[in-house]
Amino acid sequence: MKVLLDTCVWGGVRTELATAGYDVVWTGDWSEDPGDEEILATAYSEGRILVTLDKDFGELAIVRGTSHCGILRLVNLSARQQATVCLRVLELYGNELTSGAIVTAELGRVRIRPPDEA
Template sequence: MNFLADENLDRQIVERLRQDGHIVWYVPEMEPGISDDEVLDLANQEGALLLTSDKDFGELVFRLGRIASGVVLTRLSGLSTISKADIVTRAINQHTDELLGAFTVITPTNIRIRKIEN
């Protein structure tokens, strides 16, 4: 699966997904400091799911109707980077078929997947 990881996402998560065979573009390695709109555009151009911990993407997708291949929002503050990587990769591996075209929120105890209606 293809992902675009926003710059606020821990590198450990990016590396773990790459180890699992996923293609992951990482904003800090490409164009650090680009706007949320540009990040979403880049994810759409690549047909990639956006991985982020920035809640602003919910507004862009749902309130402003911006098209998205899919967004995975991590809400894992306070956890170690290893725990975050474990939780995110486990959720992605368990729900791979449901993530495209959806807005997914991953918390330490829950995964919510909502289809995006464009």
């Protein structure tokens, strides 16, 4: 599974996901931040699930109808918790995400917005 981590996601998540076998790119490695629209467009063109802390991506997808390959938003998690929750959500809800769902995850709670509602 291919994943694009937004800059706001702890860089250690990249290591954890790569160790688990995911194909991971972290925007924190890019020379500059191209902005949310370009990040989402890159994730879409490369067939990557976008993982972020930023609710603006959901707004781009829902309000503006911007195409995407799934968005996972992590909420109220410490840096270390981000990796654990991200791995668990990708394991449990990877199919929904790759189908274009928007998943919001926090400790003990996951909300899924199916693609037909996005």
